[in-house]
Amino acid sequence: MAYAWQTRHVQTAADYQTLVDTLRPQNYRPLDVNGYSINGVPHFASIWEQSPGPDWLLRHDLTSDQHSALFQTLPGQGYRPIAVSPYDKGGTARFASLWYKDAGYAFDARHGILPADFQAVFDQLKAQGYRPVDFCAYTDGGQLRFSAIWDKSPMPEWAVRHGMTPGTFTAERAHWEAHGFVLWRVSGYLDGGTRYAAIWIKGAPEVTWQARQGLSSAEYQAQFDALRARGFRPAKINGYGTGAATQYAGIWHKPYLSADEETFIGNTMATFMTAHGVPGASVAVTNRGRLVFARGFGVTDPATNVPVTASHLFRIASVAKPITAVTVFRLIERGLLALGDRVFGAGGRLGTTFGRQPYAPNIDRITVQHLLEHTAGWARSQDPMFSRYTLTQRELIDWMLGHDGRTPPTFNAPLTHTPGTTFEYLNFGYCLLGRVIERVTGLTYAEAVRQNVLVPCGITDMHIAGDTLADRRANEVVYTPRGSTLSPYGIRISRMDSHGGWIASPADLMRFLVRVDGFASKQDILTAASIATMSTPTTAVDVGGGTVDYAKGWHIHSSGNRWHDGDVPGTAAMFVRTADQIGWAVLVNSRNDSNLDGMRADIDQLRRTVTQRITDWPATDLF
Structure with missing residues (x-):
């Protein structure tokens, strides 16, 4: 959730106190405070967020002794220091500090540390399991000193440096950033010239960040404005210098997409929805396994104008096929199935349960792999899933495998191709995979998927769709026909379970995707070998003899991208996993049958647009 935030700099003590008194009643809490001097007059910078959090205290204009006294009283009241900022007032040090009332980790805090003692203090506390979380340099009576806070929070790696010239600091930043460290704290100060002290950390939750130093007040404001436009917000502000020559250093984090980026997404979706008469849509985007955006657009039903939210459910059409494919591979890993298993006939997974004997030629040669790759041998024109709506699922399969009973029999749907030789996209093949899953697990298809895929992915709100409007779930959108003679509520969507019958939110599709993407950001529910096999293209050719970009439940591209799309009357869907670790899902509640090819091209282009x-991907994970 994006919380409101505010920040200030170049505030006098009176202005700073007024800000504190103004923001506290508005439920803002301070995240950072920094005191510094301009022409010998104390000034303050602070960062605030309107978010829930522990009780807090701010103190400023304290002498060293007064600051020390806080540590004799506040910890006993449950407070711990978050930030300590020493600054100059008339040649002597004053202290500003921020305290939170929470249990937190064991902490230690010191100030007045001389440079000669610096390393010994840090080594001593490191040996006791502490790591620095706040670090400032300051002068007191002309003597350089350091202030720092340590705690025992877990952090696999960290580094502290001080006495860095601007050039050295730049080199150190490049070094540590190249090794995966994040700049956590920076403190500028004077010691024979401008110097910097800093903390780097590695091993915390990922942060998308920027840092600047050596900025005048005007330059700082310009950088602040530019970074805010990109979605960054300040995490640390530090003023330093002497006389009027005050400079600023800052660290910015990007926890969410920027307002401009979100507006762009909204405008892009609005253009698409207007062009194709789509009442409602929902989008989810991931980057490196993190959900960075999930939003609904438009309305669930033009009759009620209820806004679409990120949690509304949509029919996902053929995006169901990767879900079925992953379920098959989960069962293969459990030893319950193999790609080469025959489906029909003696020894086949479904045996002779369906249809009428004898089967048409080569039916008993169809394997699980053929069904996954759309190479079972039926032509696309023979696909029965959008016809014969009076038949149940069982009756439809029986009909496809049936004949007229004569000698010799006339088969209802004989194979057009030898199994494994020719690719023709076939929903019916995935309908059969659903029945194979049921046979080997002893569960319904939906329950087998739930146990083997959805639960391991943390998904609790995916279901097989109901056929009629009355069957619609409470948080499901309404499907609006556009240019079609078929009603979205007359196509027996539940009969399509394993090839196109699921309802889901885009965010849950992303929960699934990041657990089968082959990347290390989230632990996959399949082995690397299974994912590699699942992503290997079929060796069959298309009806024209050309190569095919389909693997086992996924379209593939030589770039490493994997995806699936789908549409049925009243809905269209697409989800994509790119080689550069971007995930995308979009679901809509209408299909433009009067310009279906155009809609399909446009829904594909949405992801690229x-x-x-987005140039700076936020590191916050909304999952």
Whole structure:
């Protein structure tokens, strides 16, 4: 959730106190405070967020002894220091500090540390399991000193440096950043010239960040404005210098997409929805396994104008096929299935349960792999899933495997191709995979998927769709026909369970995707070998003899991208996993049958348009 925030700098003590008194009743809490001097007059910078959190205290204009006294009283009241900022007032040190009332980790805090004692103090506390979380340099009576806070929070790696010239600091930043460290704290000060002290950390939750130093007040404001436009917000502000020559250093984090980026996504979706008469849509985007955006657009039903939210459910059409494919591979890993298993006939997974004997030629040669790759041998024109709506699922399969009973029999749907030789996209093949899953698990298809895929992915709100409007779930959108003679509520969507019958939110599709993407950001529910096999293209050719970009439940591209799309009357869907670790899902509650090819092209283009606009991916994970 993006909380409101505010920040100030170049505030006098009176202005700073007024800000504190103004923001506290508005439920803002301070995240950072920094005191510094301009022409010998104390000034303050602070960062605030309107978010829930522990009780807090701010103190400023304290002498060294007064600051020390806080540590004799406040910890006993449950407070711990978050930030300590020494600053100059008339040649002597004063202290500003921020305290939170929470249990937190064991802490230690010191001030007045001389440079000669610096290393010994840090080594001593490191040996006791402490790590620095706040670090400032200051002068007191002309003597350089340090202030720092340590705690025992877990942090696999960290580094502290001080006495760095601007050039050295730049080199140190490049070094540590190249090794995966994040700049956590920076403190500028004077000691024979401008110097910097800093903390770097590695091993914390990822942060998308920027840092600047050596800025005048005007330059700082310009950088602040530019970074804010990109979605960054300040995490640390530090003023330093002498006389009127005050400079600023700052660290910014990007926890969410920027307002401009979100506006761009909204405008892009609005253009698409207007062009194709789509009442409602929902989008989710991931980057490196983190959910960075999930939003609904438009309305669930034009009759009620209820806004679409990120949690509303949509029919996902053929995006169901990767879910079925992953379920198959989960069962293969459990030893319950193999790609080469025959489906029909003696020894086949479904045996002779369906249809009428004898089967048409080569039916008993169809394997699980053929069904996954759309190479079972039926032509696309033979696909029965959008016809014969009076038949149940069982009756439809029986009909496809049936004949007229004569000698010799006339088969209802004989194979057009030898199994394994020719790719023709076939929903019916995935309908059969659903029945194979049921046979080997002893569960319904939906329950087998739930146990083997959805639960391990942390998904609790995916279901097989109901056929009629009355069957619609409470948080499901309404499907609006556009240019079609078929009603979205007359196509027996539940009969399509394993090839196109699921309802889901885009965010849950992303929960699934990041657990089968082959990347290390989230632990996959399949082995690397299974994912590699699942992503290997079929060796069959298309009806024209050309190569095919389909693997086992996924379209693939030589770039490493994997995806699936789908549409049925009243809905269209697409989800994508790119080689550069971007995930995308979009679901809509209408299909433009009067311009279906155009809609399909445009829904495919949405991902490119949106993701190419985002230059700084936020590190916050909304999952």
